[in-house]
Each structure stands twice: as C-alpha cells, then as structure tokens.
Amino acid sequence: MAVIAENTVNFTKALAPTSLSVSKSNIEKAMYTLENSPLPTTRNEAWKYTRLVKIGKVKFQNTKATIASIDPYKIVESACTFVFVNGHFSAELSSRVIPAGVTCELLSELNEEIGTSVNLENELFNATNTAHLTGGIRITISAKTVVESPIQIIHVLKGDHVISNFRTIIKAEKFSKSAIVQGFFSEEGEVNFCNNITEVSVEDNAFLTIDKIQYESENSFHINTEEVQQAKNSNFTINTFTLNGGIVRNNLHINVNGENCESHLNGAYLLKNKQHVDNHSIVDHKVPNCESFELYKGVIDDNSTGVFNGKVYVRQDAQKINAFQSNGNVLLSDNATINSKPELEIYADDVKCSHGSTTGQLDEEAVFYLRARGLSEKSARQLMVSAFIGEVLNKVENEQVLDFIHGILRKRFDWNL
Amino acid sequence: MSNYTEDQLAKDLESQEYKFGFTSNFESDKAPKGLNEDIIRFISAKKEEPEWLLNHRLEAFAVWKSLVEPEWAHVQYTKPDFQDITYYAAPKQSKKYESWDDVDPEMKETMKKLGISLDEQQRLTGTNVAVDFVMDSVSVATSFKAKLNELGIIFCSFSEAVQDHPELVRAHMGTVVPTTDNFYAALNSAVFTDGSFCYIPKGVRCPMELSTYFRINEGGTGQFERTLVVADEGSYVSYLEGCTAPQRDENQLHAAVVELIAKDGAEIKYSTVQNWYPGDKDGKGGIFNFVTKRGICGTNSKISWTQVETGSAVTWKYPSCILKGDNSIGEFYSVAVTNNYQQADTGTKMIHLGKNTKSTIISKGISAGKSHNSYRGLVQIHKNASNARNFSQCDSLLMTDECGAHTFPYIECKNSSAKIEHEATTSKIGEDQIFYCKQRGISEEKAIGLIVNGYCKEVLNQLPMEFAVEAQKLLSISLEGSVG
Numbered sequence: 001m002a003v004i005a006e007n008t009v010n011f012t013k014a015l016a017p018t019s020l021s022v023s024k025s026n027i028e029k030a031m032y033t034l035e036n037s038p039l040p041t042t043r044n045e046a047w048k049y050t051r052l053v054k055i056g057k058v059k060f061q062n063t064k065a066t067i068a069s070i071d072p073y074k075i076v077e078s079a080c081t082f083v084f085v086n087g088h089f090s091a092e093l094s095s096r097v098i099p100a101g102v103t104c105e106l107l108s109e110l111n112e113e114i115g116t117s118v119n120l121e122n123e124l125f126n127a128t129n130t131a132h133l134t135g136g137i138r139i140t141i142s143a144k145t146v147v148e149s150p151i152q153i154i155h156v157l158k159g160d161h162v163i164s165n166f167r168t169i170i171k172a173e174k175f176s177k178s179a180i181v182q183g184f185f186s187e188e189g190e191v192n193f194c195n196n197i198t199e200v201s202v203e204d205n206a207f208l209t210i211d212k213i214q215y216e217s218e219n220s221f222h223i224n225t226e227e228v229q230q231a232k233n234s235n236f237t238i239n240t241f242t243l244n245g246g247i248v249r250n251n252l253h254i255n256v257n258g259e260n261c262e263s264h265l266n267g268a269y270l271l272k273n274k275q276h277v278d279n280h281s282i283v284d285h286k287v288p289n290c291e292s293f294e295l296y297k298g299v300i301d302d303n304s305t306g307v308f309n310g311k312v313y314v315r316q317d318a319q320k321i322n323a324f325q326s327n328g329n330v331l332l333s334d335n336a337t338i339n340s341k342p343e344l345e346i347y348a349d350d351v352k353c354s355h356g357s358t359t360g361q362l363d364e365e366a367v368f369y370l371r372a373r374g375l376s377e378k379s380a381r382q383l384m385v386s387a388f389i390g391e392v393l394n395k396v397e398n399e400q401v402l403d404f405i406h407g408i409l410r411k412r413f414d415w416n417l
Numbered sequence: 418m419s420n421y422t423e424d425q426l427a428k429d430l431e432s433q434e435y436k437f438g439f440t441s442n443f444e445s446d447k448a449p450k451g452l453n454e455d456i457i458r459f460i461s462a463k464k465e466e467p468e469w470l471l472n473h474r475l476e477a478f479a480v481w482k483s484l485v486e487p488e489w490a491h492v493q494y495t496k497p498d499f500q501d502i503t504y505y506a507a508p509k510q511s512k513k514y515e516s517w518d519d520v521d522p523e524m525k526e527t528m529k530k531l532g533i534s535l536d537e538q539q540r541l542t543g544t545n546v547a548v549d550f551v552m553d554s555v556s557v558a559t560s561f562k563a564k565l566n567e568l569g570i571i572f573c574s575f576s577e578a579v580q581d582h583p584e585l586v587r588a589h590m591g592t593v594v595p596t597t598d599n600f601y602a603a604l605n606s607a608v609f610t611d612g613s614f615c616y617i618p619k620g621v622r623c624p625m626e627l628s629t630y631f632r633i634n635e636g637g638t639g640q641f642e643r644t645l646v647v648a649d650e651g652s653y654v655s656y657l658e659g660c661t662a663p664q665r666d667e668n669q670l671h672a673a674v675v676e677l678i679a680k681d682g683a684e685i686k687y688s689t690v691q692n693w694y695p696g697d698k699d700g701k702g703g704i705f706n707f708v709t710k711r712g713i714c715g716t717n718s719k720i721s722w723t724q725v726e727t728g729s730a731v732t733w734k735y736p737s738c739i740l741k742g743d744n745s746i747g748e749f750y751s752v753a754v755t756n757n758y759q760q761a762d763t764g765t766k767m768i769h770l771g772k773n774t775k776s777t778i779i780s781k782g783i784s785a786g787k788s789h790n791s792y793r794g795l796v797q798i799h800k801n802a803s804n805a806r807n808f809s810q811c812d813s814l815l816m817t818d819e820c821g822a823h824t825f826p827y828i829e830c831k832n833s834s835a836k837i838e839h840e841a842t843t844s845k846i847g848e849d850q851i852f853y854c855k856q857r858g859i860s861e862e863k864a865i866g867l868i869v870n871g872y873c874k875e876v877l878n879q880l881p882m883e884f885a886v887e888a889q890k891l892l893s894i895s896l897e898g899s900v901g
Contacts, residue, residue, distance in 0.1 A: 045489070049829075317818065331833035334800070340828040342839070345491075349815035349845040359798075359830045359837040
C-alpha cells in the first residue's frame, strides 16, 4: 500500500500550499487524503472506465501567465466577464461591471475563511483542489434579482504541465433568476490540468442556468466537480458541452433538498482522435414532488472513448418523483468505444422513473436519401450528426452560446451547416 | 530435509493425527463440518471419482482460498461461515431405486407436499417429462431413461456421468465457468456433490422437456449443484429446473454452477423456477443463493434463459451468454419477486464476440414488503462483433413504500456497427388500474395478482406449459398480503 500511496501524491508534489484563506481543518483533511488515498484505478467502481495513470505520471506546477487577447474565448458579450489565466485573475482582460443585486468577490480578496460543501475524504481531486487552491470566485445573486445578461467566467490554461485548482461558489438567493456561462480553454503548452470545483446553492424559488463549454487541447486533463444544493421550488439547469480535451471528467452531484424542484442536466460530447470523456452524474432526490430530466448525447469518432454514468437516487419517502434519464451515442469509427451505465436506485414506490440508453450508428438509408437529393456524403453525415446533437443544443436558451458552439463545430469538426 | 526441526515434526504429526481422525468418520454418510483438502478428498472418494476430477477439485480449492467473497452486489447479509457447513450429506436410504414403487413412501409424501410429486407428474404428462429428482445430493429416481437412450441422449446425474461418460464430462466441464471464475464458482468446483448432466447428440431434437428438481433437505447442509448441458451440432433441448425448500431457521448456502454449451447450430432453452425458502416475515432464515450460470454459443446457435425467481433470502445470480460464434443468439427472460426482507441482485451478461450476434434481455422485477430487488446487467460488444444487436428492457414494480428497486446496467461497446438499446422504468401499480378492477367486482388482492401476471406475461410466455402454471401460482403466493 505504501508504494501506491507514494505514487499518489506525485502529481501534486511540486505544488505550493494554497495562499488563500481556506479553513485550516479543511486543509488538514485534504492533506490527509492526499497522503493516504491512492490514485483511483479502474478497479474503483467510480473510475471503472477512466484510467488516470497518465495524470499520476506528471509533476504539475502552477505558474502565472498572460494571454494577448480574450477575443477567441469570449462566449457571450457580457459586461460582467471574469478571466482567469492558470487560475489567476487577469484584471486587464476582465470586465468587472457587476449588475445590480449581484456581488462578485475573488476568493483571493476574501477576508473570511473559505469553507466547502464537497467531500474531502478519499476524494483525491477535491482534496488537491482544496489544499492547493489557486484562485476562485464567489458570486451571490441577491434575493428577487433578475439578471438579464449572463455572468461569464473564462478559464485559460497556458504553459507546460500547468495545473489550475479553481473554485467557483455560486449562491442564487430566493426568487432570483440568473445565468452563468463558464468556458474552459487552453492556449499553447502541453499536458495541462484543469481541476475545477463549482459549488452551487439554489435557494427557494430561485432560477439558475449554467452553460459550460469545455474546449481545451487534446493532451490536457480536465476534472470538473459540481456540487449543487437545491432548496424548495427552485429550478436548476446545467448544460455541458465537451468539444475538446484529452481526459475529461465531469462529476455532477445534484442534491435536491426541497420539494417541487426541477433539475435539468443536458450534455453533448463530440470526440475524435484519442480523447476520453467521462460524464458522471448523481441526482439525489431526498424529498417528494420533484422532477429531474437528464439528456446526454455523444458522437464518438476515431480512437476516442465516451463514458456515461448517470445515477438517480430516490430516497425513502421521496414520493411523487419523476426522474428521467436518457443517453444516446453514435459511434463513427470502429475504434471508438462507448461505456454507458445509467443507474436507478429507488427506495420509494409512488414514482415514475425511467432511463434509456442507445448506441448505434448513422442510418445508411437516411444518408442515401440525402445523397439522392444532391448532398455530398460528408454534408449528409454532418446533417445527421447535427440533428442528433441538435436535441441537446436546443436546450440552450442563450443564442450567443449556441453561436459560439457552432463556431467551434465548424472549426474543429469542419461543419459547414 | 536438512532443516527439519522439531517444530516441523510436531506440526506434521498434528496434521497426520487429524487425517486419521477423519478416516473413522468417513464411514458415515455425512461429512463433518468444515472445509479442507481432506473433506474434498472425502467427497471425491465417496463419489468414486477418477483422479483428474479430484485434481480439478483440489485446484479449485487452491483458487478459492486465494479469493475473497465479492461485496459489490447490492445486498447485505451476514457472510456464511464456510467452516460451519457440512459439504456432504447423503440420505440414509442410499440404495438406488429400480422402479418408482421402490421409493420410500415417506419421501414420496415430502415430494407431494412440495407439489412436485413424481407420480402425479407421470400421470398428468404421460411420458412427456423426464424427472431426475435430486434429494440432498444423491440422485434418487430417474425416469424415462430408456426412451432418451434410444435417441442417444444422455440425461443423468452428474456423478453417474462421471462414471459412465468421463470423456464427455472431462472435455466440457469448466470450459464455460472455469474454476478461477469467481469465489462461489471456485467453491462449487471444489466441493460440488451432484447435479445433472445432459448430452444431446448431433442433429437430435430432444422430444421432451428435461427437468430436475432440487431440494435442500437436511438442516445445515449446503448444496453445491453442478449442471452441465451439452447440445452437440444442430441439436435442440429444453431443460427445466425447479427448486423448493422447506422452512429453516438458519441460513443455508446454495452455490450452484450451471454450464451450457451450444455447439454450432444447436439450441438450448433453460428454464428455472426458483422458490427456495425466503426467510420468515422478520427476515430470519432463508437460503443464500449464489449461483453462476453461463452458456457459450457456437455459430448459428441459440441459448435462452428463462427464470422466475420468488424465493431465497439473498439471491446473487447472473445467467449469461457468451455469443462466440457468428449469428448466435442469446436471450434472457426474468421475473424476480422479492417480499419481506428478501434481497435479489440479479441480471445477465451478454458478451458479443461473433459477427451478427443478437441478444434480448427482458427483466421484470417486483419488490414488496421491505425487500430490495436489483437488476445488474452487462452488454458487451467486442471489437470484431460487427452488426451486433441488443435490446434490453428492465422494468421494476414497487408494491410498498419501504421496498427498493434498482437498476445497474453496464453497456460497453467497441464496435461502430452495433445497435444497442436499453430501457428501464420504475413505477408502482396504478391506482386507477386497481380502481377499475374493483369497480368490476374484483377484489384488490385479485386485481393486483391480475396486474402482476399481465406485467410478467412477456416472460411467463417463454416458459414451457408445465412451468407457466406453477409460476403463476408462485407469483400470487409470493405476493400474498403484500398490498401496499
């Protein structure tokens, strides 16, 4: 065991302890985990399909860097845009015009202790994030505030073997309505690691949407953990688009703590070359009368691998729950792999829960039909893939976000639709 | 021997004494409790087994010692103490019966109580069902042997097969479920006492349903059955297996291994109705059912598993198909009912290796009382399995607000021409449906029985006639008084 433990902390060995005011007890807990938990292997059920050996081999560091322009990464035109390069706030590229009723505080400017709602025990990446926290932001949307344009947070990684341990804390207070756009990018440099945690609290009757775009380099690592708490009558939506990245893992943990909530989880992943994308989600229905909808769709090409693991818990006495989960995959190459594991754990009887998972390929007859109407083979296939992914894209309400995604699809996947 | 010390000598003597201590007990028909190499040698000697089988057992035992009990299943139970189990027990009346009339009337009575009386079956079904009755590890009565013999079909107890057809047993045993497969399969390979063996020669269509009844009789005896069905090229067989067990207070372990081999163009239909003692209303007692069932398909062959599970305190069972040959088909139809404190973690594995392979999974779970019912399935499409097709449907029905229904499907696809569909739903019986039935003068209990039977119909339809009726009865008995 000692040997494994030694391997474990290798990738954090070169990192300095966090300079932020993280609570002492949390740092202790995190350090304990880092020292004692081995790097999860595929024998660990939660990491069954994702090999982390590559991450374990790299010694990451955190350096400050500057980028010339934010234009290529700007998803939406918003006066409230925060830019972080390698996890450090970039004042010159950001635009800090905060809408009324919203407070945005950088964790580095915070005078109070930073607590956490994520699990630090045995969770290696949460522990890394806590013990070596680089930067973060806390956004509070005060009660009864409706924020018109979205708040944008852009992350860019630059340099070799750079790790960014970033924390976003979002609090949507009672009766507020807001949208947050998160973008994860990388510029120059090899083998970067973005280890991001987003803690979200959606209070009574609040409405919150998060659009997340992941577009990093093909040899980078990305681990994203969202810990969401929903109070009664709240509505939470998260749209995840994974368009590039080496090994990407999204952990979504939604705790539905209040009645009459709605939770929407949508995701699309388009993979090629040797990418590996792993979407893990847990929706935990603890109280009655809630609904959750989950829709994940993937297009997997070349030697890439897609993983979907969605879990729905319905606790005892959480009656009248409607929980739906759907995962669709298209394999475009013989070397592509998909591992899908939709799970239901139900302890209440008056519920309607279902899940579905499909894996297939483009219908050759439909391709033929399109070709007969004068479309080239390539555009026929693209049209069909876009229709397949379209179901998820349609869930995005913000036009600018959609345009940005289409821009990437044109650039990376040669779409000309 | 240069380092032979006194300590070692003492040790050697100790173990020797132990050995001799055993020999005196060997004369009895029941092995002492516990598990060690001597017990395995004892079982093997008792069965007059050839050397290769003994070695096979010992190898399995060595493997078993290196394995740990699996804990991944969604069940909770007190692990059995493997040293507190009697691994061999023969009924006192150990002589073989030539005809049905010779059978001990007391034994007949027990069978009657179980509702599986042989003579009743003989009368009702004429010569359609051949029953190989297994009563506590030793085969008691075998019927219709002559008729099967004519066609060259071998259907006998496993130990007879070892004596009479060692070459067939040796060639096929352990090829589907190797001794290294898992904890319980290794245990079974080491200590199995008896079971059934079936061989259908090339091109023969077995004219009747072959069936075996298993029953645990003596208290504290774990039963380790071994079934091997070999269908040679182009043959067909339908095999039925049914289990019932009388009330017991302590938990009993049942770890069977079933191996099916369907060679090119062959078809095996394997149906099970399982009704081991599930424990009482407070979850006390009941059978632990940890079974490894697997079949392998050659080219153009088909294996179909149908099971109705109503018993056992804890069930851990995944009848699987390895679709090795091109164009082979695997099917799995299951109804699992859990009541009171029962726990079931059951499902299937469909491993697609050959081209144009197809699999269908229909699983219906019903949870009542405080029970937990899980479906755990794997659909794996390998790289060369082009045009593979899978359809899975797993429905769960919840009867009370204290039970649980869980679904854990694993779908792994490495081929782009595969088409996989998986669908699962969880819900309870609609109040409007019950209301409708009640309005038409059907009592609530009956209405639920009606709805449940309709819900399971897809699976029950797959059962041979004799079983379908029994299964329907079982369903209603299992769900008696569970109206939530």
